[in-house]
Amino acid sequence: MSDPGSATNDCHLRTVADLYSGHHGWLYARLYRKLGNALDAADLAHDTFIRILASKVAVIEEPRAYLSCVAGGILVNWFQRKALERAYLQALALLPEPEAPSPERRLLVLETLHEIDAMLDTLPGPVKRAFLLSQISGLKYNDIAHQLGVSLITVKRYMKQAFLHCLMLVD
Template identity: 75%
Template sequence: EPRAYLTTVAKGLLVNWYQRQSLERAYLEALAGLPEEQVPPPEQRLLVLETLHEIDAMLDSLPGRVRRAFLLSQIDGMKYEAIAVELGVSLGSVKRYMQQAFRHCLEVMA
């Protein structure tokens, strides 16, 4: 059905737009807290925003537990053992999640 297809596409575009707006708002709020001399020029801000959107899309395409393990490791600096406890999985599972996340990142970048 063409109408159902168009509705699905429109919903997807709307969700993407809201996610993009939320990410941009968070970035601009972070910039507002910086001293004037540390605020990047508009061209650089645009590049950073585009990169943030690409990273967000890359992370969003990962399965939930893989994304969570990756973020706990890379953002929170947690060790694999602590991530295993946090997620309630084995250390081997965390290692597999991280391999999957890194492999996915490399594939997307290529």
């Protein structure tokens, strides 16, 4: 007796393989135009197909629209990561030479920053914003409530949600 899930997986793999063979070149060219860098465009095109493969989507009605949407999300994350890296490197440039971390330490810090950023990206927008205003900007909860236009109790709820989320992901 054959496994019904196996047929679904085979169908999904064929769908992604057809999508890849029919549209990879188009997606790569589109990303290359946006980035102006062949290696980054190739990496992001690859990441797009990996995400689609992991999604288990069975039918794709509009392949290029779907690819644009998935690649767009990956591109936004990529730009955020690059901005984070630039901010870190700018902060390092302000340090006196003896205090600057080694290249190995810089890489570890950048990897950690990427992990934290990815963890925070899974939070709802207002929760993430409240958390960053508190932890990065050092604002008090009352100031955060005023800036976000919410009540103090809502800020406390947001912070609790963010801290619990971080704890769950760390364990």
